[in-house]
Amino acid sequence: MIDKQQDMKRSLDYLYKNELELVRLNQFVHELRKYDLAEILAYLADFPFQYVLNFLLSNPLLWVNMKPADWVKIMSALNPRPKPFKPYIEDAGYVDIHFLCKYVRINAIKLYLQQEKFTNNDKKKLLLYSNKVVSSLFMDELDTELLDGKYFVHIGKLENVRINLTSTGEIKELNYTQSELTKYIEKELKVL
Amino acid sequence: MASSNPHNAFISNKFPDEILDPFGKKFGEVQVKGGKAFLTNENQIPRDQVDFVITQDNCLVIGRKHTTLSDRGDVLAAGRLTFKNGIIRRITNESGHFRPTVEEGRRYPELFQSLGFDLTGAKFELYEFTLNSNGEVVNKSLAVDEYLL
Numbered sequence: 001m002i003d004k005q006q007d008m009k010r011s012l013d014y015l016y017k018n019e020l021e022l023v024r025l026n027q028f029v030h031e032l033r034k035y036d037l038a039e040i041l042a043y044l045a046d047f048p049f050q051y052v053l054n055f056l057l058s059n060p061l062l063w064v065n066m067k068p069a070d071w072v073k074i075m076s077a078l079n080p081r082p083k084p085f086k087p088y089i090e091d092a093g094y095v096d097i098h099f100l101c102k103y104v105r106i107n108a109i110k111l112y113l114q115q116e117k118f119t120n121n122d123k124k125k126l127l128l129y130s131n132k133v134v135s136s137l138f139m140d141e142l143d144t145e146l147l148d149g150k151y152f153v154h155i156g157k158l159e160n161v162r163i164n165l166t167s168t169g170e171i172k173e174l175n176y177t178q179s180e181l182t183k184y185i186e187k188e189l190k191v192l
Numbered sequence: 193m194a195s196s197n198p199h200n201a202f203i204s205n206k207f208p209d210e211i212l213d214p215f216g217k218k219f220g221e222v223q224v225k226g227g228k229a230f231l232t233n234e235n236q237i238p239r240d241q242v243d244f245v246i247t248q249d250n251c252l253v254i255g256r257k258h259t260t261l262s263d264r265g266d267v268l269a270a271g272r273l274t275f276k277n278g279i280i281r282r283i284t285n286e287s288g289h290f291r292p293t294v295e296e297g298r299r300y301p302e303l304f305q306s307l308g309f310d311l312t313g314a315k316f317e318l319y320e321f322t323l324n325s326n327g328e329v330v331n332k333s334l335a336v337d338e339y340l341l
Contacts, residue, residue, distance in 0.1 A: 020219055020235045048215050048256040050272070054240045085328040087207050088257075088288035089321075128330075135319070135334050142274065142282055142315050151239045 008035040009043055015055075016047060029061045037062050037070075038077035041095060045078060049090035049098075056099050060153040064161060068111070068170045071100065075112055081122045084129035090136065094129050101130075101137040103147075104162050107172045113188060124192050131185045138178055198299035199306070202248060202266040203290050205259060206327055210289075216260025222252045224308040228278030237275050243287070244273045246303055258287045269300050274315075280304070282315040286332070294318045294335045301340055311340045 011031055032040065040062075044052045056063065063070075074096050082093040090098070100108035109130055113123055130137070147155040165171050176184060219242065220231040229237050231254075242254045245261040246269040253261045258270050270290035274282035283304070285297035297318040301311055318336035321329045 016215070019217075020238060046215065048213075048243075050241050050243070051256060057240075085324055085326070085330050086288070087210065087328055089286060089329050089332060132329065132331050135332060140315070146240075146274075146276065 004035070005039065008039060011035075012040065012043055016051065019051065029059050032059065032062060037066070038074045041074055042077040044095075045082070045093040047092050049088075049092045049095065052092040052095045053098055054152075056095065057103065057147075057152040060157055064153075064157060066161075066165075068165055068168065071096065071108070071165070071171075072111065072115060075108075075115065076118070079118060079122050081125040081129070084125045084132060090133060091129065094126065094133075097126065097130060098133070098137065101174055102139055102143075103158055104165065105158075105174050106162055106165055107174045107176075109185065109188070111171055120192055124189070127185050127189045127192065131182065131189070134178060134182050134185065137174075137181065198303050199250060199268065201296070201299065202268065203270060203292050203296050204266045205262060205264055205289055206291055207259070207289050208264055210259065210264075212260055212264065213257045216255070216257030218253055218255040218261055220254070222254055224310075227310060229275060229280065229309070230278065237278055239275055239277075241272050241274045241282070243271075245270045245290075246307075250303075250307065252304075252307055258289050262290075269296075269303050271297070271300070280309055280311060280314050282317065283311070284317040285319060286317075288321075288329050291321050291323070291329065294320055297336070314340045316340050 015028060078093055078096060082091050097108050100106050112118065112126055144155060146152055147158065162173065166173050219238065220233040220235055222229050223232055231237055243256055243258050243261060244252060244254045245258055245267040246252050247262060247267055248265065254273060255261050267290060270287040270292055271283060271285040273280055283300055285292040304311055316336060316338050317334060319332040320335045322331035324330045
């Protein structure tokens with residue numbers, strides 16, 4: 001078990017070190033599929049945020065068939081959450097929220113708050129962080145254009161993932177505008 | 193008071209004493225040839241969002257973590273770039289360590305153009321940052337959101 005985890009860390013370190021040479025990380029996806037995505041993201045939580053987000057977007061085979069419970073497991077693996085405010089703006093310790101809200105378009109904040117086993121302290125940190133980056137939780141035309149299935153996942157695949165994740169009603173689509181999401185976050189902060 | 197000459201107006205590293213992030217790395221210096229950006233070390237320009245600085249000696253350097261790119265020094269510009277097929281498609285002023293103001297960010301197009309980049313059709317996003325008493329960003333809001341002509 002420890003050997004497998006060490007192998008995973010070595011592979012992820014190698015990928016990061018050779019990020020430019022391995023422009024298409026997809027060639028390593030079979031290697032990465034041996035490992036639990038929750039463990040992968042927990043290890044990558046200290047890496048640069050944009051790298052980790054790109055890692056997810058360019059490796060859809062790692063998450064395309066995941067169920068709501070799998071995402072809750074990832075959320076749990078990323079606990080305890082880092083401080084919401086640091087010298088840098090975005091934090092890979094919250095990459096699940098960015099990925100699910102912005103790209104899959106589900107209300108990952110609500111899903112997180114629903115988890116009784118997560119502490120109020122973590123929930124508060126997640127809300128403060130989400131409030132800070134709320135303008136980055138929405139796609140614009142250029143983001144959409146880059147989701148062409150060549151380097152990043154195709155947008156159609158993300159839509160299928162959203163449909164599958166929301167089909168049981170356990171997870172809601174994120175239908176808010178930015179100002180509505182801000183109000184929702186502020187309301188939840190008052191409740192905590 | 194900002195200098196009117198963008199090549200004389202430095203943006204300070206707000207955390208100059210902080211040790212460099214071990215995950216910081218430079219992809220290299222970017223120049224333009226035939227209208228397309230290329231890395232002078234012959235690596236491929238990444239097709240995603242990367243951190244950038246324009247150093248005091250007017251070099252565009254891309255990679256991960258702004259303080260690594262600037263060697264902790266002050267810069268002419270700092271933020272994020274998105275490339276597609278060697279073309280700059282988005283420029284922002286997102287950097288927690290340099291926190292360029294909107295006024296400082298407005299100088300970016302001229303700086304890039306002076307380096308030979310054609311920014312026609314590139315998305316230009318400038319954020320305003322709200323800080324706490326530790327100088328950390330507690331909120332960012334989009335102040336400029338336009339396509340460059």
